[in-house]
Amino acid sequence: MPDFPAFSAGPDLRELVLGSEGRLGIITEVKVRVSPLPQRERFQVVFFPNWAQGRDACRELAQQRVQLSMLRLSNAEETRTQLALAGHERAIRWLQQALALRGADTEKCMMTFGVTGSSVQCRSALLQARRRTAGTGAGYKRCA
Numbered sequence: 001m002p003d004f005p006a007f008s009a010g011p012d013l014r015e016l017v018l019g020s021e022g023r024l025g026i027i028t029e030v031k032v033r034v035s036p037l038p039q040r041e042r043f044q045v046v047f048f049p050n051w052a053q054g055r056d057a058c059r060e061l062a063q064q065r066v067q068l069s070m071l072r073l074s075n076a077e078e079t080r081t082q083l084a085l086a087g088h089e090r091a092i093r094w095l096q097q098a099l100a101l102r103g104a105d106t107e108k109c110m111m112t113f114g115v116t117g118s119s120v121q122c123r124s125a126l127l128q129a130r131r132r133t134a135g136t137g138a139g140y141k142r143c144a
Helices: 013-017 051-065 076-085 089-101 119-133
Strands: 040-049 070-074 108-118 138-140
Touching: 040 051, 040 119, 051 070, 051 108, 051 119, 070 076, 076 089, 076 108, 108 119
Parallel strands: none
Antiparallel strands: 040 108, 040 138, 070 108
């Protein structure tokens, strides 16, 4: 920390509270959990025509306790940005056209989910996720 205050009124109290490990306290104990690398790790992307349908699908997956290791729903702006930064312009252009035909155009949202575990666990979780999002206008893309 600097020797002089950040403001003329004294130190910034936000700096003392936010991220205070080492400033206001000392870490005396840490628990670390180590687990082996999974046999398989798969990621898939699902596109939805709009935020509401994507949100409902995420809720359904969570409520049905589908064994996902990761779940992220990107809004329309973030989806556009990620597609623009993906490279592969020709493939992305084709994907955009295919999604537009399915009703996922300017307001489309992208849900990314991952599964980890044995081959059987991954296959089971992927099938459950597909079943739970069927009929939502979703379009799938396998990532890995």
